[in-house]
Amino acid sequence: MHNHDTYDATLAAFRRCYGRAPEVVAYAPGRVEVLGNHTDYNEGYVLSAAIDSGTFFAVARTDAPDCRLTAGDLMREVRFPVDRPEPRRDDGWANYCLGVLAGLRRHDAVRSGFDALFLGNIPLGSGLSSSAALEVSTGLALARLYEIEIDALSLARIGQRAEHLYAGVKCGLLDQISVLFGRQDMLVHTDFRTLDVRTVPLGREIALLICNTHVKHALVDGEYNRRRADCELAAAHFSRVLPHPVTALRDVTWTEWEQQRQGLDERAARRAAHIIGENERVLEGVHCLAARDLAGFGQLMFASHDSSRNYFENSTPELDHLVDAARGIPGVLGARLTGGGFGGSVAALTRLDAAAAAGQALAAAYAARFGDPCEVRTICPSDGARIVMPARQ
Ligand code: ADP
Ligand code: MG
Numbered sequence: 106m107h108n109h110d111t112y113d114a115t116l117a118a119f120r121r122c123y124g125r126a127p128e129v130v131a132y133a134p135g136r137v138e139v140l141g142n143h144t145d146y147n148e149g150y151v152l153s154a155a156i157d158s159g160t161f162f163a164v165a166r167t168d169a170p171d172c173r174l175t176a177g178d179l180m181r182e183v184r185f186p187v188d189r190p191e192p193r194r195d196d197g198w199a200n201y202c203l204g205v206l207a208g209l210r211r212h213d214a215v216r217s218g219f220d221a222l223f224l225g226n227i228p229l230g231s232g233l234s235s236s237a238a239l240e241v242s243t244g245l246a247l248a249r250l251y252e253i254e255i256d257a258l259s260l261a262r263i264g265q266r267a268e269h270l271y272a273g274v275k276c277g278l279l280d281q282i283s284v285l286f287g288r289q290d291m292l293v294h295t296d297f298r299t300l301d302v303r304t305v306p307l308g309r310e311i312a313l314l315i316c317n318t319h320v321k322h323a324l325v326d327g328e329y330n331r332r333r334a335d336c337e338l339a340a341a342h343f344s345r346v347l348p349h350p351v352t353a354l355r356d357v358t359w360t361e362w363e364q365q366r367q368g369l370d371e372r373a374a375r376r377a378a379h380i381i382g383e384n385e386r387v388l389e390g391v392h393c394l395a396a397r398d399l400a401g402f403g404q405l406m407f408a409s410h411d412s413s414r415n416y417f418e419n420s421t422p423e424l425d426h427l428v429d430a431a432r433g434i435p436g437v438l439g440a441r442l443t444g445g446g447f448g449g450s451v452a453a454l455t456r457l458d459a460a461a462a463a464g465q466a467l468a469a470a471y472a473a474r475f476g477d478p479c480e481v482r483t484i485c486p487s488d489g490a491r492i493v494m495p496a497r498q
Pocket of ligand 2: 234235236237
């Protein structure tokens, strides 16, 4: 469903559920990581984009302190008092909204209750961050409803806290920042040490193909935590042997890794090589975009995938096969796994006029090896989260 249809469906469903129109509707898109893998928790750099599908959150105040919250896609409703947004075991989807409400309440008093309903068109759990879209659309809508002044970074943190405390996912800030700061035809360049966020033009003639393998390996959380621990071990090693301060792998250059890794556990050294290489590739990628060198940018994406495969070992045969196939498809500039890895999706950068044929070629290459075709979506970097109702004057 396209965004305008989803918006209309949100208004219709709200009216059906609550017998009136909403006062506020907010929209937040999903996101895709384009370059910079596992760098956010190493205080490094990421290039990402907000995508062109997302979630609409519609809300109106009530006179009572009670709230009703409906997941429009599931047609499930939960009720809770506005001053006690506690995590729930059933209806886990509600936790993202409850966590955000709890975060907003720390900023300001929220007294009256509300009726709310949300509806989205991002596939859930496919690595495009439907969870951040839900948190951010909830946060924007409720902040407007209760007239709470809040800047985008604070809202991003509230979303992250909701994931940590209410959904039990220890995510970084990448998802929420991408969702809030995305712009049409732009990539979001974030420095996760300073939280300085900029946008850099990608260009209108370029699209991303997201190829979802629907493969998710077991023990993903354990692998993720082990990667984090190895990165910390490596940072501690370099802080001992280098003459300058090192608080995270962000502070280590490739040359320093080459010259000073003796004494570091072999596996941790390879993990560090990925992070250090990724940080350098993001900065190089920003230069490529400034010079309109999209072929060069694409090569960095291929190099990023090789690094995941060889150093970080967070790829899979399915993802590797897609990236290998992408190298030979006309119009494809680069491809790499996107997000945490150990399954999930590949993002391929393509010229817009070649996107449809390239997508078919990727799906066919996948089917030739694994039987079923992978799911391919064409996305264009798009504007980030915003209030859509009331419309801006
Ligand atoms: P991802 O963020 O990659 O899509 P997550 O597992 O982090 O995957 O988040 C998916 C969860 O977010 C869903 O299982 C559901 O609980 C919740 N969610 C997000 N959007 C919606 C929606 N439109 N309707 C219902 N639940 C949603
Ligand atoms: Mg998520």
